[in-house]
Amino acid sequence: MPDDSLTAHAVVDEDGMVTEWSEGARRLLGYSSAEVVGRPAADLIDEEISAEALGRLPALPRWSGTARLRHQDGHRVEARMLAHHRQGEGGDSDWLVLSPLTGADVAVQDTEKLAAWSFYQASCCSMEAYDTNLRLRQANHYSERALDLTEAEMRGLRHAELVAHPEFDRVEQCMARVLETGEAQDVEVRVQVAGEIRKQAWALSLYPIRDEDGVTRGVGLSAHDMTEQYWAHKRLQLLNDAGVRIGSTLSVARTAQELADVAVPEFADFATVDLLPDVEHAEAVSPGGAMSGPTAEGSFLLRRVAQQSVLPGAAEAVLRPGDVDGYAANSPTAECLTTGRAVLHAEFGPDSADWAGGHPGREESVRAFNIHSVMAVPLTARGQTLGVAVFLRHQRPESFSEGDLLLAEEITARAAVCIDNARRYTRERETALALQTALLPQGLPAQPAVEAAFRYLPTDILAGVGGDWFDLIPLSGARVALVVGDVVGHGVQASAIMGRLRTAVRTLADIDLPPDELLTHLDDLVIRLSADTETDSASPSDWAAEMAAGLGATCLYAVYDPVTRVCTLASAGHPAPVLVSTAGTVDLLDVAPGPPLGLGGLPFETTEVTLPAGSLLALYTDGLVESREQDMTKGTERLRRALVDPTTSLDDLCETVLAAVAPEDAADDIALLIARTQALDPQHVATWELPADPAVVARARKLVTAQLDAWDVQEASFVTELVVSELVTNAIRHAEPPIELRLLKGRHLICEVSDASSTAPHLRRARTYDEGGRGLLLVAQLSRGWGTRHSGTGKTIWAELALDSPEFP
Template sequence: MATYVQGSGHSGWSTDVATVTLDRDGTVTGWSEGARRLLGHRAPEVVGRAAAELLLGRQAPGASGLALLGSEEWSGTAALRHRDGHRVDVTLHAHPSLDRDGRPQGFVVTVATSSAASDRDRRMVEWAFDQASVGLSAHSTASGSWHLNAAAAEEDAAGAEAGDGEEGFLRCVRRVAEEGRSTRYERLVPEPASAPVRHRAWVIELWPVRDPATGEVVGVGTAAFDSSEQHAARERLALLQEAGVCVGTTLNVTRTAQELADLAVPRLADFVSVDLLDSVLRGEEPVPGPVDAAVALRRAAHQSAAEGTGVPEAAIDLGGIDTYPPFSPPARALAGGRPVLTGAGDPDFARWLAGHEARTARNEEYGFHSVMATPLRARGITLGVAVFARIGDSPPFEPDDLILAEELAGRTAVGVDNARRYTRERTNALTLQRSLLPRDLPRQAAVEVAYRYLPAGSGAGVGGDWFDVVPLSGTRVGLVVGDVVGHGIHASATMGRLRTAVRTLADVDLPPDELLTHLDDLVAHLSSDREDVAVDEPYFVSGEIGATCLYAVYDPVSRVCTFASAGHIPPAVLLPDGTVELVRLTPGPLLGVGGLPFETTELELPEGSLLAFCTDGLIEARDRDVGLGLDRLCDALSRPVPSLDVTCDAILKALLPDSPADDVALLLVRTRALHADQVAAWSLPSDPSVVADARAQVSRQLAVWGLEEAAFVTELVVSELVTNAIRYGAVPIGLRLIRDRTLICEVSDASNTAPHLRRARTYDEGGRGLHMVAQLTQGWGTRQSPLGKTIWAEQPLPAG
């Protein structure tokens, strides 16, 4: 029986001989521990039984028990049956036990296993253990000692875990010993700074070692395999997979570059910098192909593995420009369009470091010794270069690292190019949008205004929010705010068309509900026009056009504001007494839906009331609905502030995040009123004789206002307009003068028939009146009302 014994660092195989004593009849009288180990039977189970029962097939070496040996020694082979039933081939050696007369009274039989149990075979197993190329070890559960082969002792693989007391490995060993099941343990061992790799990885197989006789776990065997290459490959693959998730998360050029630097440090390099062409940061299209000769690049991002804050190794600040000479690694990578691996042994590398004062100082302090420069290229266009560096005691880069850096740079280049193209499209859309929005609102007698417009800060694109303040006749003012559904250049273009349409319709003094009705028809026509555009045309945009709009007209004479809404959120009003409430509107459908009427709401406002018009980007967000947003708007509006501009800023700060997800338009309007000393009105009968009296009353009023110089023109205008009202209109007839920044004369009657300007022929008796009014004034027009029409004429005030 062969038993593996260890002690004091020495390992070897010894022969543990099984001994059995028999009487003359072949009955077992003695059973040694070696016999138990060989066949598994304990002494009480065998002593007293016939030895022949242990033979496989009951074959005997002789005719009978006594004839088995006679009085001489005997040797031979036999097949024995193990306690669990399997066959055991052995060599038997029998020695007779003689009494004093020389007659045999019993036998002593010793047993040695055949073939594999030979000493040479056992020594061969020992040699295989000692000379194995992988680290092998055994842990004894009895003594707690470890036994290593030469490879394990040299590489300190399995044995090091126990020697260093690594709790994870020791727990694994104890679990194998207790549960009797094989398992696997992986360990990552940091390497010294002088080693060619940063970490050494090991996969350790553990299995229970059992006593063949009892099945008891007496130890744990281990085999350690160096998996450093596989571990490095998995790390590279994991880094690439993470790059697909972490790089290019936003449509921001500098943010995408910074994501690459953050990902690569410290897992690939100790320092990373990303430099881009200036045209890329502006969103422009760089020239296709590699960049030749010296190149000027702007630092977009960098990162360092150094502890603390900042990037101390950087020779260029963020946003700074550096010119790379042709022999430098970045310029070589850009010129060749391929990554460059260089280091301290490259003369061009040393020349590059020495040619820049700040870079030389950083190298002396930190010791840059291995550098990879990888061009950022997408769609055949060079965007910039990424530089990966290892410093100090870190091992130099290997060719596999260069492949990884090239793959990371390629993925980053796609993200940078997408961000660049988005920047270009966004800049174009913002330029278009700002050209369509009012640059500077005209000063109005009726209201004081302040506004803010913020484009969306996310990747949703520029929207179609707009606002406007439209001067109307009679010192009235039209207030507009709207929002086109969707984002992008098409939304901005649609917004511009709608804003132009609103101004055109407002110029003919349409009431708010009628204006929205005409605007609704326009949007419906725009949607039908888009249906004729082929899907493959470059300017095709899927989906129907829709928009919301709120139009209000404020009259400073009556202090009445008339509202009509096409699916737009209501404005909030701050009254002079500090009360804040939402204007209760009856909103109509979105523009473009059609089929439903729009209704007006009239609200008399005290002088000094503050109206807040806005789009949904101000009040609606992911974490709040429209109702909560309107409540916050009212709360922000109620806080006292010194001016409208400050109020605008306070509202935006209270309701918006740093980067709004949608466009925001905010229009604040403080109402004014024209008092009695600025307005004079008369009711006139339908009698031609009253024309002279009307001229006289107007002349007297102008004298009161100190506007005698305007009397001549005003009397001519009043004479013509009152005469036309009496001749062609219907009662009641009214005359009104308004003194503001201009002098306005209005004549109203109950007829809806509007006059038309025409040139009178030579022998015509009439038709010259309106032509004369148009020549003498700076503007005239007609507006309809529920009670008829009003013809107005406006002239500048006399100088002084």
């Protein structure tokens, strides 16, 4: 322990009384402890202290200076003093007063030698001294070890000549500025010097060396080794970089590649990511297991998903992404999967593994590229193993360390969660897309009203497949219904709701409801679905809670009649269709707007427009014309420009529209239905007004027979006469005039009988002795289909009969 008597120290309380007195204090002033303790400290001071100076003392944390003290024998003592203001735990405070002893009885070390020894033997930093020519004159032992040169070997050389590296040139330039300005500078240097296997980081302090007159005589250099802090910071940077770069998409392959890209070249020379076979489409497995388990020899089959190397083309790789290969039981990869823990082989060589299994070129690659250190880390997420990431070094001379393994585990753990999210998303999206595809039309039915083509594009964003749909529904009287709709939300739930709504639309269309009434019934259905979902929202289903928050949809329903060429439309919050006239003009149809489905309480209105044959009608969902980067107005204008030249085939036109209009960052599904209207030849339409007289039935049969002869379809006369006879008879007996008979010849023959009554007939089985009730049963048996549709003036009963001729009119 150092000699405490070489320092005079005393303790003075806040009242100015001496409470402690050391042996050094006795040697300084001659008073013993018994003579001083308990006396006022002011008695020991040989000068007057102003009241102002005393008043400042309580606020000072420390005081230093020279004081005149009174020795016991009466002479004055000039003493250098340092006083610390101390605060006790109980709130009391006092002053610790210190003064070094420099009397003749105190041993004094050789100051110059002490300074020299301190310079040379400093173990905390590298110290060097340069003259005004920036030639090294002195260097301590730390500097010798750092540069692997002795002072004698370095003396007389410039700093830039000690190591041939640009960083040393930069430091010398900073030293020149110190000589020029006389101001100290701080410099950070990162360089790999002789004897080191990795880059080192140094914090340099450059300062002018001045003589007693203040003249600059050289430059001093003090360098602190910050290598560990530097690499720790690099690891933190890498972790932060991994958090930003890994998981940018919901693609399994892309996420795996991002993991490999982050690792190389920051801390590995070659990195691979291998997943268990079909991991994107199958359930993951527990640690230590594979999709089908290890083989009988204990090896594992893995599929290469991603890899990265410091060498062009990943020259050391023996597999390519997509390849499946086996790994022997004692390989780092298999060991990692078997134990479920990361494996570090700091020293790895060709003899470190069994190369009998797997690719035959793997051992050759290890030898050829001198792979000497390996880490294998399992890709584990939510307690399940998805695969393994392997990191290798062959160009860096240093082996992987435990710190590198911890870093690899942290990065791989983050990547595993992202890969698992991508895997789950991929599986759910494929399920939703399969459901969506199954629920959407796979083709359009043949009908004489329009020529049509369609496209459906699911979105690729995080939200997944949406609830967009379209349909083309043949109706009675050669008419056709065109439908597009969009369900709020994404995923399997939106697809399922879309399927229910599409089925409901087809059911309502089958009973020939007008567009406004059909949307009213569809609106009621959506409201009931929302109410049912709210009732079940207490269940743990996340989508139920989401749907309960507001189930909604939009829909546009249009009916086109090729006989009258009238198109009747109604909208439930859906974008208006685009009409391209035969004259070439492109406009949005002015459809009466209606509320989205699910609001209730508001009516829907119909809009009627007459379309010449050859008119083009484009129905679409908002995903085509609206995105985060494009509002609907601009998107609609682009759609209009894309439809200016509709002369190409409708399939080609659909492709043109998608290429020109669909947003690149589409956040919603896109459904597009383009129809070119056709008109039924007036010569293939025959209409007769009939009186409400039973005798007219025979005349109706003759009219029909004559018309069929004119159309050259005599083979259908017998069946047609029976059907017309039954329908006209029913209208005369049970309905009200006026009665109208109409025949339409298309791919099939359509018989229609209209009357002014709103009552619809019902198909029933007549009992044995009933005189009636068999007419509609006969019609149903003889025709391809039959039904009733209502209008504002009554109803129409129709029946469709097969013709041998498949041609359209």
